[in-house]
Amino acid sequence: MLFLVFSMQAGFAFLGGFLRQKNMLSYMAHCFIDSTFGAMVFFFFGFAFMFGGSKLAPGLENGNAWIGNDGFMLLGGSYDVQTIMFWLFQMVFATKTVSIIAGAVAERLKFGAYLIYSFLVCGLIYPIYGHWVWGGGWLSTLPFGAGVKDFAGCACVHTIGGVMAFVGAWALGPRKGKYNPDGSPNAIPGHNIAYMVIGTFILAFGWFGFNAGSTLAATDLRISVIATNTFIAAAAGATVMLFLTWSMTGYIDVPYICNGALAGLVAITAPCAYVAPWAAVVIGVLAALIMRGSIWLVEVKMKVDDPLGAVAVHAANGMWGMLAVGFFADGTYGGVSGLITGSGWQLLAQFIGTVVALAWAFAWGCGVFFYSKISYGHQGV
Numbered sequence: 001m002l003f004l005v006f007s008m009q010a011g012f013a014f015l016g017g018f019l020r021q022k023n024m025l026s027y028m029a030h031c032f033i034d035s036t037f038g039a040m041v042f043f044f045f046g047f048a049f050m051f052g053g054s055k056l057a058p059g060l061e062n063g064n065a066w067i068g069n070d071g072f073m074l075l076g077g078s079y080d081v082q083t084i085m086f087w088l089f090q091m092v093f094a095t096k097t098v099s100i101i102a103g104a105v106a107e108r109l110k111f112g113a114y115l116i117y118s119f120l121v122c123g124l125i126y127p128i129y130g131h132w133v134w135g136g137g138w139l140s141t142l143p144f145g146a147g148v149k150d151f152a153g154c155a156c157v158h159t160i161g162g163v164m165a166f167v168g169a170w171a172l173g174p175r176k177g178k179y180n181p182d183g184s185p186n187a188i189p190g191h192n193i194a195y196m197v198i199g200t201f202i203l204a205f206g207w208f209g210f211n212a213g214s215t216l217a218a219t220d221l222r223i224s225v226i227a228t229n230t231f232i233a234a235a236a237g238a239t240v241m242l243f244l245t246w247s248m249t250g251y252i253d254v255p256y257i258c259n260g261a262l263a264g265l266v267a268i269t270a271p272c273a274y275v276a277p278w279a280a281v282v283i284g285v286l287a288a289l290i291m292r293g294s295i296w297l298v299e300v301k302m303k304v305d306d307p308l309g310a311v312a313v314h315a316a317n318g319m320w321g322m323l324a325v326g327f328f329a330d331g332t333y334g335g336v337s338g339l340i341t342g343s344g345w346q347l348l349a350q351f352i353g354t355v356v357a358l359a360w361a362f363a364w365g366c367g368v369f370f371y372s373k374i375s376y377g378h379q380g381v
Contacts, residue, residue: 004209017195100161103308145346162315167365236284237264
């Protein structure tokens with residue numbers, strides 16, 4: 001499963017087809033350092049901050065409700081085959097969180113500033129929030145429902161990465177030529193639609209490992225439900241955008257169809273284990289519509305230039321996916337029951353977890369990207 005997730009980095013790289021050709025190499029370099037430099041940061045201390053005290057594997061005994069303190073560099077008791085395998089799986093999750101930002105700040109952020117961002121996300125921002133939800137921290141033990149439940153990362157990965165993507169694009173300002181003097185946006189076409197489609201297929205393939213692997217047990221038969229829900233949500237999102245763009249313009253818009261599939265994948269990431277397949281259809285359909293509306297809101301109304309639609313795909317649908325757990329969880333797995341079972345407590349827990357993720361990422365994003373803009377300038381092109 002973890003090898004599937006690692007392959008998703010190639011998918012992110014191919015999404016550079018949304019960009020102009022002259023900036024493709026810079027974007028791919030950002031994706032590459034996420035999987036190398038970011039992984040080393042997570043190895044040295046990010047993993048310990050995230051899972052110390054979780055007791056999910058040997059050597060992860062020490063930590064508190066706010067931060068972990070065990071498993072640094074896989075030394076001591078964490079030098080164990082189970083813990084090392086767990087680290088490898090979690091490492092590829094961490095590097096995907098960082099890569100979400102690359103598309104939103106593409107063609108503007110200098111390499112040195114991106115290194116700072118990658119360091120902070122892999123070392124502090126993602127691990128600390130992740131500890132609160134996945135490491136036995138305070139959000140996972142809220143006295144509402146079953147506590148905050150984020151099965152594979154709607155909040156931990158996509159909301160954190162997507163909200164920071166929004167702040168980054170906002171702080172850096174738009175690319176040259178994106179907006180007219182009257183504020184109306186201009187389309188800046190990507191250089192390779194084939195890359196977009198290939199990247200979407202690779203990401204979708206890796207998502208089966210992303211979601212199903214989060215059972216942390218290959219023998220868990222719930223994997224069949226998780227994998228099926230993952231596919232259904234993606235297919236529903238793509239189908240909605242196929243017919244919506246066709247009806248609105250008279251032709252199908254491949255980039256929007258790709259983002260519709262990705263929106264469905266993001267939205268199903270938290271509820272994939274807790275909901276029935278019919279709910280996955282609803283989640284995917286609404287995810288595509290949320291994505292389309294969010295692109296309009298971010299680009300047209302807020303004047304934030306996000307070349308790959310990362311904010312609409314990841315931030316908006318990361319939040320929708322978290323709330324979807326509270327609506328559609330049917331109580332058949334993990335004791336998680338949503339509104340369809342007559343209980344609203346899980347929705348309250350999900351709402352709290354979502355608001356905390358948004359506030360945490362927004363605050364860090366302002367500090368990181370406004371500092372980067374002052375210190376490194378704007379590489380506008």
